[in-house]
Amino acid sequence: MNAPARLALALNGLALDGRPVLQPLQFAPEPGRWTAIVGPNGAGKSTLLRALTGLLPFDGQLTLDDRPWPAWPARERARAVAWLGQNEGDADELSAEDVVMLGRLPHQAWLAPPTAQDHAAVQQAMAQTQSWDWRGRRLAQLSGGERQRVLLARALAVQARVLLMDEPLAHLDPPHQSDWVRIAQAQARAGVAVVSVLHELNIALQADCLLVMDQGRIVHSGAPGDAATHAALQQVFQHRLLILQAQARWIALNA
Ligand SMILES: Nc1ncnc2c1ncn2[C@@H]1O[C@H](COP(=O)(O)OP(=O)(O)OP(=O)(O)O)[C@@H](O)[C@H]1O
Numbered sequence: 382m383n384a385p386a387r388l389a390l391a392l393n394g395l396a397l398d399g400r401p402v403l404q405p406l407q408f409a410p411e412p413g414r415w416t417a418i419v420g421p422n423g424a425g426k427s428t429l430l431r432a433l434t435g436l437l438p439f440d441g442q443l444t445l446d447d448r449p450w451p452a453w454p455a456r457e458r459a460r461a462v463a464w465l466g467q468n469e470g471d472a473d474e475l476s477a478e479d480v481v482m483l484g485r486l487p488h489q490a491w492l493a494p495p496t497a498q499d500h501a502a503v504q505q506a507m508a509q510t511q512s513w514d515w516r517g518r519r520l521a522q523l524s525g526g527e528r529q530r531v532l533l534a535r536a537l538a539v540q541a542r543v544l545l546m547d548e549p550l551a552h553l554d555p556p557h558q559s560d561w562v563r564i565a566q567a568q569a570r571a572g573v574a575v576v577s578v579l580h581e582l583n584i585a586l587q588a589d590c591l592l593v594m595d596q597g598r599i600v601h602s603g604a605p606g607d608a609a610t611h612a613a614l615q616q617v618f619q620h621r622l623l624i625l626q627a628q629a630r631w632i633a634l635n636a
Pocket residue numbers: 397398400402420421422423424425426427428429
């Protein structure tokens with residue numbers, strides 16, 4: 382992989398349709414680590430993630446490798462930061478393989494056909510998410526979980542230095558949730574800054590770092606085993622959790 386990405390967001394605030402959604406905050410995803418953003422509904426998790434993609438206007442600054450985001454050519458930005466959003470369905474009529482190939486667009490010359498390297502990246506990403514077998518089927522013909530694995534493969538095929546995923550486990554069954562964890566961990570080990578918004582606390586507790594949000598603020602950032610992290614989780618989830626250790630892992634039960 383290329384040099385680790387230094388993506389840094391310094392927000393003075395962010396409003397959507399005139400409504401303040403994020404308070405002043407700073408966040409710089411760490412290369413080589415998987416950060417899970419957690420918090421109650423409406424806390425601002427997805428908005429924070431979208432701010433990191435540079436897709437939302439806000440009062441503040443986003444920099445990549447210390448250079449302001451708008452100063453980067455769009456293709457270089459798209460190569461550096463990959464994004465898996467929620468409920469993506471614009472490409473319903475494309476085959477799964479073509480959808481994943483969209484992840485290679487930032488690597489391709491204008492109107493040039495995909496290279497052998499592009500095909501290899503697509504095959505590798507689809508193998509990782511076990512979606513290669515249905516590469517010829519249209520996205521519209523896939524189940525929710527199958528489709529999610531194709532979209533995850535598209536994000537992986539970018540081979541970006543930052544990987545941002547909003548509720549990536551949507552529709553995934555338990556074994557494929559575990560596979561996703563292994564993919565996130567492997568990406569981080571390879572030097573990628575991995576950030577995911579997750580509602581599944583048991584999965585989030587396997588991340589390297591938890592970013593706990595509430596009411597448009599980051600209220601805590603820490604390791605999954607830290608007592609302070611557990612206290613922050615209890616606070617934002619109204620003390621309705623039971624956080625336990627089992628087989629060297631932290632798990633959270635609804636209380
Ligand atoms: N287009 C919009 N206009 C105004 N307010 C919005 C808009 N989109 C989202 N919001 C508000 O912004 C706040 C943060 O939304 P966001 O989607 O970031 O929360 P979240 O933490 O990801 O929530 P969830 O867990 O429910 O997905 C919410 O209160 C939401 O109602």
